[in-house]
Amino acid sequence: MDSDGQFVEWATIDSGGSGSGDGGIGPLLVAATEAGLVYVAFHAGPAVREKALAQLRTRLGAELTEAPGSARLAEPIRQLRAYFAGELRDFALPLDWSLTSGFNRQVLRELATGVPYGAVVGYGDLAGRVGQPGAAQAVGAAMGSNPLPVVVPCHRVVESDGGLGGFGGGLETKRALLALEGVLPQPLF
Numbered sequence: 001m002d003s004d005g006q007f008v009e010w011a012t013i014d015s016g017g018s019g020s021g022d023g024g025i026g027p028l029l030v031a032a033t034e035a036g037l038v039y040v041a042f043h044a045g046p047a048v049r050e051k052a053l054a055q056l057r058t059r060l061g062a063e064l065t066e067a068p069g070s071a072r073l074a075e076p077i078r079q080l081r082a083y084f085a086g087e088l089r090d091f092a093l094p095l096d097w098s099l100t101s102g103f104n105r106q107v108l109r110e111l112a113t114g115v116p117y118g119a120v121v122g123y124g125d126l127a128g129r130v131g132q133p134g135a136a137q138a139v140g141a142a143m144g145s146n147p148l149p150v151v152v153p154c155h156r157v158v159e160s161d162g163g164l165g166g167f168g169g170g171l172e173t174k175r176a177l178l179a180l181e182g183v184l185p186q187p188l189f
Contacts, residue, residue, distance in 0.1 A: 008033055008056060011068035012044050013077055015084045024084050025173045028150070031056060031064075032072045036094030039147050040080075042169035059099060080150065086180065089117035091151045099147040106130050107142040112152045118181045122160040144168050150177065 010031040016024025029044035029052050030037065038060070041052040057064055067073060075093060082088035095112075097105055110129050115121045121129075123143075124136040132138065143154040149169060155177040159165045167174035178184040 006033060006060065007063040007065055008038065008060060009065050009067035009070045009072050010039075010053065010056075011066065011070075011073050011077065012049060013068075013080065015080070025169070025176050028080065029053075030073060030076050030080065032070075032076060033060070033062070033096045033098070034072070035096035035098070037076045037148060037151060038096035038099060040149050040151060042149065042173055076151075083150065084180070093151060095148060095151070100142075100145065103130075103132070103135070103138060104142040104145055107139055108146055108148070108152050108154075111154065111157065115153060115156045117153075118183060120156050120158045120178070120183055123157055123165065124160055126157060140166065153177075156181075156183075 008031050010029060012027050012029050014024065015026060015028050025042065027044040029039070029041040029049055031039040039052070039056055041048060044052065053064055056062070068077075079088055079091050079093060083091070097109075100108055107126060107130055111121075111126060114129060115126075122136075123139045124133070127133055127135040127139045139157065143157050144166065146152055146154045146168070149155070155167060155169075155174045157165065164171055164174055175184055
């Protein structure tokens with residue numbers, strides 16, 4: 001444990017709701033500190049989960065506890081499940097921004113508050129919103145390092161020509177999230 005006695009509670013949840021092609025993208029690892037939700041990881045099978053937990057332990061210098069029933073995780077889990085079930089459009093969660101700083105934090109905060117459900121924004125447009133109109137590539141790097149995907153919706157950032165751009169969770173995951181929000185048609189199968 002670090003000198004502040006901080007600890008992180010985490011759980012793995014299934015992103016699916018009814019299991020009928022509802023936008024689920026597989027297991028997610030969610031982690032929270034006393035300050036709020038600090039981390040979300042896609043495709044959280046055993047190998048991804050172990051790597052993510054090791055990175056969290058190192059970056060936060062904190063004790064990690066698996067606690068799927070914790071009060072700290074209850075609301076993030078409830079809201080994520082509601083989102084994937086198509087019942088929630090806006091997350092209202094306290095967020096712990098300690099895994100990001102500087103330009104990346106500025107861009108991610110703008111994304112979280114300024115790009116609503118069902119909308120997309122270009123990398124360059126988002127750069128302009130934070131006063132750095134020539135920093136489209138830096139915005140891409142910020143999206144790639146987003147510790148809070150889905151909740152801080154980096155899937156909503158696309159190329160100016162309409163291309164999807166990159167995505168840390170994989171392009172199929174990005175397509176599924178955009179389809180869930182009605183930006184893209186639902187996949188046929």
